[in-house]
Amino acid sequence: MSEVAQPASLALAVSRPQTAPFDWRRAVPLLLAAPLLLYMLVFYALPVVAMLLRSVNDPSWTLSHYATLFDDVVFQKTFWITFNTSVTVTLGCLILGYPVAMGLVRAKAMAPFILVIILLPFWTSVLVRSYAWMVLLGRHGLVNEALLALGMIDRPIRILNTPLATQIAMIHILLPYMILPIANALRQIDPSLIRAASGLGSTPFMTFRQIILPLSMSGVAAGTLLTFVLALGFYITPAMVGGPRDITLSMLIAQQVDQLNWAYAATLSAVLLATALAILAVARKLPGVGNAFRTSMR
Amino acid sequence: MISAGTNGADIGRGASVTLSDLEKTYDRASAAPKDVDRVSLDIRSGEFLTMLGPSGSGKTTTLMMIAGFETPTAGDIAIDGKSVVAMPPYRRNIGMVFQNYALFPHLTVEENVGFPLKQRGVPKPERARLVAEALELVHLPGYGARYPRQLSGGQQQRVAVARAVVFKPRLLLMDEPLGALDKQLRENLQLEMRRLHADLGITFIYVTHDQEEALTMSDRIAVMNDGKVAQVGTPEDLYDRPENRFVAGFIGESNFLPAVVRGVENDVVIAECDGAVIRALCPGRPASGEKVTLTTRPERLRFADSAWIGEQMPQNCLSVTVTEAVFAGERCRYMLQAGDGTSIVLKEPSSAAIRRRAVGERAEIAWSVADTILV
Numbered sequence: 001m002s003e004v005a006q007p008a009s010l011a012l013a014v015s016r017p018q019t020a021p022f023d024w025r026r027a028v029p030l031l032l033a034a035p036l037l038l039y040m041l042v043f044y045a046l047p048v049v050a051m052l053l054r055s056v057n058d059p060s061w062t063l064s065h066y067a068t069l070f071d072d073v074v075f076q077k078t079f080w081i082t083f084n085t086s087v088t089v090t091l092g093c094l095i096l097g098y099p100v101a102m103g104l105v106r107a108k109a110m111a112p113f114i115l116v117i118i119l120l121p122f123w124t125s126v127l128v129r130s131y132a133w134m135v136l137l138g139r140h141g142l143v144n145e146a147l148l149a150l151g152m153i154d155r156p157i158r159i160l161n162t163p164l165a166t167q168i169a170m171i172h173i174l175l176p177y178m179i180l181p182i183a184n185a186l187r188q189i190d191p192s193l194i195r196a197a198s199g200l201g202s203t204p205f206m207t208f209r210q211i212i213l214p215l216s217m218s219g220v221a222a223g224t225l226l227t228f229v230l231a232l233g234f235y236i237t238p239a240m241v242g243g244p245r246d247i248t249l250s251m252l253i254a255q256q257v258d259q260l261n262w263a264y265a266a267t268l269s270a271v272l273l274a275t276a277l278a279i280l281a282v283a284r285k286l287p288g289v290g291n292a293f294r295t296s297m298r
Numbered sequence: 299m300i301s302a303g304t305n306g307a308d309i310g311r312g313a314s315v316t317l318s319d320l321e322k323t324y325d326r327a328s329a330a331p332k333d334v335d336r337v338s339l340d341i342r343s344g345e346f347l348t349m350l351g352p353s354g355s356g357k358t359t360t361l362m363m364i365a366g367f368e369t370p371t372a373g374d375i376a377i378d379g380k381s382v383v384a385m386p387p388y389r390r391n392i393g394m395v396f397q398n399y400a401l402f403p404h405l406t407v408e409e410n411v412g413f414p415l416k417q418r419g420v421p422k423p424e425r426a427r428l429v430a431e432a433l434e435l436v437h438l439p440g441y442g443a444r445y446p447r448q449l450s451g452g453q454q455q456r457v458a459v460a461r462a463v464v465f466k467p468r469l470l471l472m473d474e475p476l477g478a479l480d481k482q483l484r485e486n487l488q489l490e491m492r493r494l495h496a497d498l499g500i501t502f503i504y505v506t507h508d509q510e511e512a513l514t515m516s517d518r519i520a521v522m523n524d525g526k527v528a529q530v531g532t533p534e535d536l537y538d539r540p541e542n543r544f545v546a547g548f549i550g551e552s553n554f555l556p557a558v559v560r561g562v563e564n565d566v567v568i569a570e571c572d573g574a575v576i577r578a579l580c581p582g583r584p585a586s587g588e589k590v591t592l593t594t595r596p597e598r599l600r601f602a603d604s605a606w607i608g609e610q611m612p613q614n615c616l617s618v619t620v621t622e623a624v625f626a627g628e629r630c631r632y633m634l635q636a637g638d639g640t641s642i643v644l645k646e647p648s649s650a651a652i653r654r655r656a657v658g659e660r661a662e663i664a665w666s667v668a669d670t671i672l673v
Contacts (some may be wrong), residue, residue, distance in 0.1 A: 215404055
């Protein structure tokens with residue numbers, strides 16, 4: 001059959017330069033993506049742009065909303081809390097996630113099981129998980145009961161509605177975003193390198209420090225960025241388990257929208273978006289991180 | 299000397315390695331054959347020993363057990379008389395070159411070669427000197443600042459060798475180190491490996507499935523098959539006096555002639571093959587009437603009427619028919635058939651002076667008793 005078709009396609013190929021200046025076949029991927037692109041344009045890109053525009057043209061063209069941020073104590077405190085929480089959460093995820101990623105990669109028969117355990121919370125809604133943390137961390141929650149039973153405390157301590165509660169819950173929710181890129185990087189390390197290091201006189205710890213850790217840095221960078229940027233925009237969890245005075249940027253935005261203070265909300269959103277983009281832009285320039293970007297994009 | 303254990307002149311520069319009844323079974327549950335089955339080998343100090351065998355013969359597994367990356371199921375490994383089975387790889391002080399070189403991609407050539415020295419706490423200036431020396435040894439001076447990916451396959455291989463010998467181990471293990479290179483380069487590097495072995499004077503254990511490589515480089519070869527050692531000996535031993543059919547067939551080309559034993563005279567077996575009396579060398583004493591296989595090399599057979607026949611040894615003779623004749627440049631290759639249907643290959647050096655045989659022609663072939671082995 002292909003032999004019959006060949007002369008025709010050959011003829012087409014020869015005549016293409018004159019008769020077919022535009023190659024429709026190259027447009028096929030674009031056409032396939034067109035419905036989604038259109039959807040995203042109408043229901044996502046346009047509203048975002050419209051919303052962001054409110055920060056500079058409400059009520060008329062002005063940059064005054066941004067200018068006021070420099071004297072805005074509430075904004076500065078909120079921004080600092082948001083940034084601080086994101087850093088803490090990211091570090092927590094890294095410290096807890098790296099060993100898990102190593103375990104995941106080293107486990108053979110157990111690997112699918114471990115993966116399900118890591119991903120199970122991932123498939124549960126953030127809202128449900130935040131409620132679960134409220135139950136666990138409350139005054140009569142499991143954590144307090146356990147500490148009382150062990151005699152480590154005399155009366156229930158306040159965990160819920162503190163920054164610590166926010167950090168614990170966010171670390172739990174964001175852990176998979178840290179574990180998976182690191183596990184991916186670890187999996188790509190040729191096992192013979194680890195054997196070679198061992199054979200050349202390197203103890204397991206020295207092998208980890210000199211070979212495994214440096215070769216997994218691309219995954220660490222990708223996981224750190226992903227976790228940090230996601231943590232910056234977290235809303236539900238800090239709103240539910242966090243302290244009433246520890247307001248994050250996203251909570252402040254929601255509050256301003258509630259009060260129909262659109263221009264201020266739009267300005268804060270623009271700042272949050274700009275911060276996330278700026279971090280990505282700077283991180284891309286770092287050696288090693290750029291590679292992680294390219295591989296995670298592939 | 300950096301390496302530990304070089305304590306005195308009683309032991310040479312190379313380590314001796316003794317494998318006793320070494321066994322490895324990956325799948326203990328099933329009745330599958332063992333991956334390594336009662337392998338016993340005595341590797342002498344300073345020897346170049348090659349483990350040769352097809353894939354799955356257990357040669358690499360044996361090497362990995364010596365290196366310490368695999369734990370034997372049974373048996374013992376002793377280096378310089380001391381058992382190392384319980385010792386982790388990083389304490390064994392063995393150099394190793396991997397099949398894919400296993401160079402650390404994030405380290406420069408200098409850092410790669412200096413790696414084993416760093417692990418041993420060698421101070422920086424000393425390290426730099428030894429690294430330079432090792433790179434000199436493998437003819438790669440001036441490449442220290444490059445990364446492995448900037449090197450060709452052959453250069454990477456040299457770096458891997460430099461890294462494996464820089465800390466002056468007394469034993470070097472190599473797992474098909476030339477397998478990924480093209481033929482020309484492989485032949486050059488084979489010679490370099492021999493030179494390196496002579497220069498360093500340490501013990502080399504080399505694993506390959508390439509018989510030519512094994513024959514060219516080794517002092518002794520251990521032929522492995524199905525997890526067992528089929529034969530250990532010098533390249534000449536294995537080629538001229540194979541002890542079993544596997545070795546005769548795996549190393550070089552062999553003809554196998556079915557025969558029946560008629561008697562034994564000193565070390566020579568008298569057997570009957572296709573109605574002709576054939577004499578063969580045999581260390582054992584097979585019983586009369588026993589069915590055996592005789593083996594002989596194609597290039598050691600001659601047509602009886604050609605002028606090549608020497609008179610120094612008694613000859614075996616057989617009548618055959620030519621079934622195929624191929625001119626291959628430096629030699630002619632004939633497919634022959636004996637009266638009982640046995641196929642025999644004969645290789646004759648080509649010369650314009652020698653008459654070429656035609657297909658269907660009947661001929662007499664002759665060869666020396668010394669080139670006939672009972673397997």
